[in-house]
């Protein structure tokens with residue numbers, strides 16, 4: 001449709017694009033040309049196996065005809081309507097999203113443009129509903145790059161922007177068993193006691209901050225980029241109980257963990273918990289169009305029956321994005337993608353475990369469904385990470401380069417490698433990726449002391 005020779009895409013981009021999360025001089029992007037299934041191709045026709053679903057978001061895989069056609073049809077019918085109007089697709093999309101929430105209990109939907117503004121709006125709603133102002137989040141969390149979502153974020157991306165962020169956020173620790181501060185001398189503690197220790201820690205923070213000041217606890221149901229930290233059994237149930245006890249709104253950020261990623265529609269379902277609000281984005285449209293959402297219990301929405309909700313977005317409920325979402329949910333249902341992800345999660349678990357046994361530089365592997373991680377260490381005994389906190393290392397860069405050179409697209413973060421492929425991946429494709437990883441890990445093994 002638009003003409004530009006393949007070999008001019010990269011130079012022209014370098015001339016005019018300002019890159020996010022990057023020092024501008026260091027950027028060397030892949031110039032992507034097309035994508036299908038679990039693969040994408042660059043302008044030189046080099047094929048990559050996508051082990052990160054691009055940005056952990058192309059859940060149903062690339063090039064899905066049904067979603068593309070739904071967006072095309074919506075663009076032809078009505079590409080945009082004002083936020084105060086409604087449309088057929090807005091009615092259908094709201095019902096579709098409400099229908100997949102746990103127990104269908106979060107029946108009111110506010111559509112946003114992505115995950116950050118979903119979290120920002122969830123915070124506003126919780127503050128309005130409770131008439132309290134504080135928000136508790138965890139240190140190993142990422143909730144988005146806008147000022148409020150960044151304040152809620154616990155990880156170092158927040159530190160870079162302090163002190164000019166939204167006020168009123170306090171952080172607590174994640175139940176991260178492999179590196180648990182509380183259990184260095186007691187690593188064999190039962191799962192139940194482990195969960196309880198972290199709930200006690202959270203309750204202590206609630207009391208110190210003043211329960212009567214806390215509007216919401218906002219947590220990723222499974223922590224994503226900061227470690228694929230899977231909560232121990234009892235933890236989410238315990239957070240729910242604390243929220244009920246102290247009148248705090250429980251918000252689960254399912255931006256990365258939702259839409260089948262863990263083998264359930266939403267990760268929180270693994271623990272039978274119904275939060276008061278859930279935020280979502282990424283897999284909501286499988287990234288075919290930008291869209292986020294806040295799903296909330298009706299009583300939260302009702303708090304604004306007579307009071308104005310002071311918030312809005314020009315592109316809320318954008319029809320083309322909503323068409324992508326409705327088609328995406330239908331595709332997930334028709335092709336039983338959530339069930340497939342759960343099944344492939346078993347295969348991923350075995351592959352990760354075998355890899356962990358074969359490579360001394362692997363300290364631990366974890367996964368829930370197709371949400372997986374490899375933690376690389378210098379020494380298995382001391383668990384010293386291969387890369388220091390919030391930095392990168394020559395070995396991690398070499399590991400990633402080895403994979404990319406051989407056509408495996410993978411995301412590395414500090415001392416970890418994440419395995420977050422499209423949910424349609426099959427066993428052979430998973431094995432292809434692991435064969436490359438198996439070779440690549442010789443690089444990290446070579447600097448390992450253990």
Ligand SMILES: Cc1ncc(COP(=O)(O)O)c(C=O)c1O
Pocket residue numbers: 113114115116117119142143144145220224225253254255256257281282292
């Ligand atoms: C858990 C989580 N929450 C929120 C966000 C922010 O979403 P967005 O980039 O769409 O604003 C992300 C993005 O990676 C995320 O992983």
